Amino acid sequence: AQSVTQLGSHVxxxxxxxxxxxxxxxxxxxxxxxxxxxYPNQGLQLLLKYTSAATLVKGINDFEAEFxxxxxxxxxxxxxxxxxxxxxYFCAVSPMNRDDKIIFGKGTRLHILP
Amino acid sequence: EAGVTQFPSHSxxxxxxxxxxxxxxxxxxxxxxxxxxxxxxxxxxxxxxVKESKQDESGMPNNRFLAERTGGTYSTLKVQPAELEDSGVxxxxxxxxxxxxxxxxxxxxxxxxxxx
Numbered sequence: 001a002q003s004v005t006q007l008g009s010h011v012x013x014x015x016x017x018x019x020x021x022x023x024x025x026x027x028x029x030x031x032x033x034x035x036x037x038x039y040p041n042q043g044l045q046l047l048l049k050y051t052s053a054a055t056l057v058k059g060i061n062d063f064e065a066e067f068x069x070x071x072x073x074x075x076x077x078x079x080x081x082x083x084x085x086x087x088x089y090f091c092a093v094s095p096m097n098r099d100d101k102i103i104f105g106k107g108t109r110l111h112i113l114p
Numbered sequence: 115e116a117g118v119t120q121f122p123s124h125s126x127x128x129x130x131x132x133x134x135x136x137x138x139x140x141x142x143x144x145x146x147x148x149x150x151x152x153x154x155x156x157x158x159x160x161x162x163x164v165k166e167s168k169q170d171e172s173g174m175p176n177n178r179f180l181a182e183r184t185g186g187t188y189s190t191l192k193v194q195p196a197e198l199e200d201s202g203v204x205x206x207x208x209x210x211x212x213x214x215x216x217x218x219x220x221x222x223x224x225x226x227x228x229x230x
Contacts, residue, residue, distance in 0.1 A: 009154070036221075043118065044157075044205065044221035090157065101170065102219070104149075104157035 002027045002093050004105035012111040019078040021108050023065075023091030026072065033074040034092040034102065035065055044090065050074060052096065061085070086112045116140065118222035120206050126228045132194040135225045139188070139208030146189050147209075147219065148181060152202040160204075163189060175200075196229045203227070 007022040025031060033050040048059025055067045065076045074091060091105040119138045127133050139146045148160040160179070161171040165186035174181070178197070183189040193200050203226050207219040 004156075041223060043223040044207075044219075046218050049218075101147075101159040101162070101173070103159075106154070106156045 002031065002095065002103045004091050004093050004103055006089075006091050006105035006108050008108055009106065010109045010111065012113055013081045014113045015083055016080050019063075019076070019081045019085065019110065021076040021089050021091075021110065023074045023076065023105060024072050025074060025091070025093045027093055027095065030096040031093045032096050033065075033067060034094075035059065035063070035074075035076050036090040036092060036104075037087050038090070038107075039087045047076070047089075081110075081112050083112050083114070086110055118206055118208050118220050120204075120222035120225050122225060123223065124226045124228075126230065127196055128230050129198055130195045132192065133196055133227060135191045135193075135204050135227070137189045137191070137206030137222060139206070140220055143208035143210050143220070144186070145209045146183060147207045148189070148191055149205040149207065150202050151205065151224075152199075157205065160191075193227075196227075198229050201227055201229045 003026045005024045013019055035047040036044040037047050038044050047063050048057045050057050050067045058064045063078045065074050067074055088107045088109045090107045092102045094102040121136045125133050144165050146163040149157050150160055151157045159173040161181055162169045163183045166183050180192045203224040205224045206222045209219050
């Protein structure tokens with residue numbers, strides 16, 4: 001069985017500050033891990049995904065996430081927040097090498113303070 | 115290239131009525147998925163089509179929900195009769211490669227369903 005826990009349903013950071021969105025996963029088999037973003041009135045868009053090639057994954061808009069097996073974490077970071085980063089972010093997991101569905105977390109809404 | 119489109123973007127209906135949601139996947143994508151997000155909760159898988167065949171419908175809540183994909187192109191999701199707990203955002207996604215984990219899913223912007 002697989003699950004995802006996102007810590008904090010709302011996170012606020014000042015413009016220019018570090019963004020850190022936390023995600024912990026549970027998986028009985030090696031996982032694929034994803035971060036999706038949903039901007040207002042738009043669909044979900046893939047930010048980045050971990051597929052075992054490298055533990056530090058770089059995505060679009062300067063976001064990156066690090067897979068830490070020992071901590072079962074896949075936290076999303078960005079060095080400097082921009083107003084346009086205000087959106088809802090979803091962490092997700094699916095089993096590697098198996099045909100199975102993606103399991104999403106509850107989402108974290110990121111607010112950027114001027 | 116057009117993305118995944120969903121119609122309508124919003125629907126407000128009364129309990130007991132019927133609603134049909136439509137999803138047009140990206141042209142050439144054999145895989146089509148329906149997901150639902152109830153307010154404040156996670157996005158949950160409903161079902162998966164490969165072309166016109168239902169590959170996995172384990173997430174469908176009950177028999178009030180009926181999904182079809184005639185001809186393997188667009189898909190519809192009908193809720194009949196709608197109940198209050200059916201309210202939420204219904205997302206559709208499509209992909210070329212079967213395994214969800216190995217290929218990027220392209221999502222539509224969702225249909226916000228409100229059952230009063």
